[in-house]
Amino acid sequence: MKIHVTVNGVAYDRDVEPRMLLAYFLREECRLTGTHVGCDTSSCGCCVVVLDGTRAVKSCSMFAVQADGHEILTVEGLAQGGTLHALQQGFWDQHGLQCGYCTPGMLLTAYALLQHQPNPTEADIREGLSGNLCRCTGYQNIVKAVQQAAATLGQPVGATK
Amino acid sequence: MIPAAFDYLRAHTTDEAFGYLQQHAGEARVLAGGQSLIPAMRFRLARPAVLVDINGIGELNYARMSDGALAIGAIARDTDIERAPWIGDRGWSLLHDVSRVVADPVVRQTGTVVGSLCHNDPSGDWPAVALASRATVVVRGKNGTRRVPIDEFLVDSYATAVGDGEMALGVEFPVPDDRTAGSYQKVERKVGDFATAAAAVQISLNADGTIRSAGVALSAAGACAVRVDAAEQLLAGQKPSAELLRAASDAAWHRSAPQADLRGTVEFKKHLAGVLVARALRQAFSRLGVHA
Numbered sequence: 001m002k003i004h005v006t007v008n009g010v011a012y013d014r015d016v017e018p019r020m021l022l023a024y025f026l027r028e029e030c031r032l033t034g035t036h037v038g039c040d041t042s043s044c045g046c047c048v049v050v051l052d053g054t055r056a057v058k059s060c061s062m063f064a065v066q067a068d069g070h071e072i073l074t075v076e077g078l079a080q081g082g083t084l085h086a087l088q089q090g091f092w093d094q095h096g097l098q099c100g101y102c103t104p105g106m107l108l109t110a111y112a113l114l115q116h117q118p119n120p121t122e123a124d125i126r127e128g129l130s131g132n133l134c135r136c137t138g139y140q141n142i143v144k145a146v147q148q149a150a151a152t153l154g155q156p157v158g159a160t161k
Numbered sequence: 162m163i164p165a166a167f168d169y170l171r172a173h174t175t176d177e178a179f180g181y182l183q184q185h186a187g188e189a190r191v192l193a194g195g196q197s198l199i200p201a202m203r204f205r206l207a208r209p210a211v212l213v214d215i216n217g218i219g220e221l222n223y224a225r226m227s228d229g230a231l232a233i234g235a236i237a238r239d240t241d242i243e244r245a246p247w248i249g250d251r252g253w254s255l256l257h258d259v260s261r262v263v264a265d266p267v268v269r270q271t272g273t274v275v276g277s278l279c280h281n282d283p284s285g286d287w288p289a290v291a292l293a294s295r296a297t298v299v300v301r302g303k304n305g306t307r308r309v310p311i312d313e314f315l316v317d318s319y320a321t322a323v324g325d326g327e328m329a330l331g332v333e334f335p336v337p338d339d340r341t342a343g344s345y346q347k348v349e350r351k352v353g354d355f356a357t358a359a360a361a362v363q364i365s366l367n368a369d370g371t372i373r374s375a376g377v378a379l380s381a382a383g384a385c386a387v388r389v390d391a392a393e394q395l396l397a398g399q400k401p402s403a404e405l406l407r408a409a410s411d412a413a414w415h416r417s418a419p420q421a422d423l424r425g426t427v428e429f430k431k432h433l434a435g436v437l438v439a440r441a442l443r444q445a446f447s448r449l450g451v452h453a
Binding site for chain 1: 162163164165166167168169171192195196199200202203204214216244266267268270271352353
């Protein structure tokens with residue numbers, strides 16, 4: 001089936017089998033391997049991407065054909081012009097990752113969370129990320145990273161540190 | 162972990178979807194959120210030859226009050242309920258509670274209420290809540306649209322009253338009056354897991370403080386969600402009290418007929434059914450300003 005998917009602003013026209021999962025479409029057709037496959041069964045959140053700017057989805061549990069005509073944001077699309085996204089900067093500054101395997105899913109889940117709740121409490125962040133597993137960090141620094149990003153993004157445009 | 166091959170049909174209207182389902186009756190499945198179906202297909206527990214994708218059907222994307230009911234369309238997401246402007250109202254406290262514990266926060270952005278009912282997992286959350294709320298499912302079949310009470314809708318594990326070639330269009334929850342409150346109590350091993358045990362309760366009081374009607378249902382307590390008729394009957398007409406709570410809790414223990422699995426033994430799950438019904442009743446009463 002022919003599909004047209006916009007990933008990080010770039011249009012991809014591909015002919016795919018309906019059973020191809022979005023995670024594999026991104027990795028194998030778009031060659032965007034930042035989207036990781038962890039549990040492969042919708043339990044771990046490694047493969048989360050953002051659909052149409054606001055909705056976090058587990059790309060292992062969605063078919064690529066369902067993304068036809070839609071926009072996908074992956075971890076590769078977060079940084080703009082060589083500048084890290086506030087979330088990425090937060091993970092960097094707060095040591096929000098160790099092995100990094102869960103990080104793309106954490107970033108994109110947090111991205112959708114901040115779209116919905118620009119000023120989340122710590123409890124909101126912990127709840128919002130509760131479907132994403134990290135086996136290294138104990139989550140504390142991930143929560144701090146998202147708090148930092150929320151504060152950065154909440155600053156008026158043009159404000160400096 | 163790749164599903165078996167299938168044909169993919171995208172519907173843009175309910176008529177189109179129904180046409181596809183009639184044409185491929187017996188071999189087609191509806192694809193809504195897909196948060197249960199797609200993993201099942203990956204494990205090859207489900208091998209539909211045809212998937213009819215209804216995500217593009219705008220007319221099924223709603224959660225609105227109409228004719229004394231909250232009507233939820235087939236592609237309304239769990240988050241549409243979780244984030245609804247009325248979700249903090251006391252009358253909707255049962256839906257409030259469940260909307261925060263279904264699956265995990267990411268899955269809830271895609272998973273649907275109606276899909277959960279149609280999947281009818283024995284340990285799912287929405288079936289028990291629909292029972293306690295006395296919901297009605299709207300099903301479209303060959304002879305038109307019919308309204309199926311939830312007790313008739315939930316047939317068996319992973320089986321519902323939706324027949325081959327049919328589709329569920331939506332579910333309706335009666336709008337609670339201002340002396341109604343509920344509670345959903347779930348024990349799960351981790352966020353996103355199915356219930357080890359769960360209890361859904363909906364209580365309406367009379368002006369004199371006696372119980373006008375009670376809805377009590379359990380998840381993970383049988384082939385599919387079960388109504389605890391005995392608890393509902395002994396609650397009706399009574400004033401909330403500690404003895405009443407204990408009797409309802411005992412009724413839940415008796416009614417629960419769970420399967421032992423990695424989440425717990427039969428004895429443990431039956432014990433939880435009783436404990437969770439008591440907790441849910443206590444919280445519902447408390448929300449109504451009554452302490453029992």
